[in-house]
Amino acid sequence: MTEDLRTRRDRALGAGAPLFYNEPIELVRGEGVHLYDPHGRRYVDLYNNVPCVGHANPRVVEAMTRQQATLNVHSRYLHEGIVELAERLAGLHPAGPNPDSPNPDGTGPPIESVIFSCSGTEAVEVALAMARVATGRRGIVATDATYHGNSEAVHALTRAATDPAAHPEIRTIPFPRQFRPIEPGASPTALAAAHLRHLEEAIASLRDTGPGLAAVIFCSILANEGLPDIPPGFMPAAAAMVREAGGLVIADEVQAGYGRTGRWWGYQVSGFEPDIVVTGKPMGNGLPLSATAARRELVERFRRAYRHFNTFAASPLQAAVGLAVIDEIEQRDLLSQVASVGTGLKQALTERMVGRPWMGDVRGHGLFLGIEAVDGGPDPVPDRDRAVDVANRLKDKGFLVSNAGADGNVVKIRPPLVFGHDDAREFLAAFDEVLAETDGG
Ligand SMILES: Cc1ncc(COP(=O)(O)O)c(C=O)c1O
Known part of the structure; x- marks a missing residue:
């Protein structure tokens, strides 16, 4: 990027x-896993x-241009198209008898109906409101290093970790x-x-101070927290505890x-x-396309309470593009x-921990890994x-990663x-060069 x-x-x-990186990069084109700067330099994304x-x-691109040239109108x-996208989306959740289910009755989550939005933030807003309408309570529990979006209500989930007194309806627990x-x-x-125990205390505190428990919200793989390996059994037990207290998950x-994890949903990985x-x-x-999906009854109670409408959401354009993405994932067997x-890739990175105490932990699922x-x-x-x-050195070699997690x-x-x-092999060669440069340093 020029000055x-x-x-x-x-x-x-x-x-x-x-902006990312000590020396930010300017990008003008992308294709597949590659990005290009104005001088034709290629980066692997x-x-x-x-x-x-x-x-x-x-x-x-074809679905987007065809639909925009044919019809795009509000919902x-x-x-x-949009009915089909909602049906396809709901159908991607395991329903009925589910061999992966941690529930003793072996049923999957009954995800039936969908509300479309344009950003993750909006979809989280809908989820919080849906849980509050359904339970008649206001309290939300989140982790202390999370990020769910940037509106005032949703960003409060992040800010509550640092200023709990300002957010009496939110409790945070150590991730x-x-x-x-x-x-x-x-x-x-x-x-x-x-x-x-932290979750139990948070639920009790919401009950005792007034808001009561509406829901717990977790990123299913705690991505922004830094992809920690979750102590086995925590997630299903937490979900059970929340339901026992009358809340939603x-x-x-x-x-x-x-x-992202090699399964359709992170909750399948976290159990x-x-x-x-x-x-x-x-x-x-x-x-921009996002969604909040739930049992039909939850969705309809929310719709009755809010008379919800979102101008750019649930449009024929969102439908055409959303369906093309699902088709592409399925037909190319990307999972x-x-x-x-x-x-x-995880295995190869784990092997590189030997003799490098700075690589404290290598973890993650599918194509979402953290060192x-x-x-x-x-x-x-x-x-x-x-x-x-490490991120800056890799960028200089043409490979784009970043840093994240509770401590960055x-x-x-x-x-x-x-x-x-092949992309993974190329990346590992560059990563090895970075290790060679920094080993002992
Ligand atoms: C886990 C999670 N939820 C929600 C959001 C908000 O999505 P958006 O930026 O589309 O509003 C983000 C954004 O980074 C996120 O990481």
């Missing part, structure tokens, strides 16, 4: 609009989950994790129990869903069953590809600078789902 463009950007957008079926995916007319745990030395089972699948599912980012491969490429950078001591301290340095010290690897074995 001139940065200066103009600061003036046009206001300084402070975030290991960051972007929105273009899940690849940048400038031909099927999506208060009958149109086949469940096994690396750098809240009780050092505790077994995974004891850790799950410790985190469940909201799975935020904005990052976790749509094949719990939601009442309400929020999806966003990858749904439109770049076209299998994600599982196999992701497993190989937690630490100081290498016996009681590991987060090393954000290292994660940032997790190297975040989250390529489009079409990222293949």
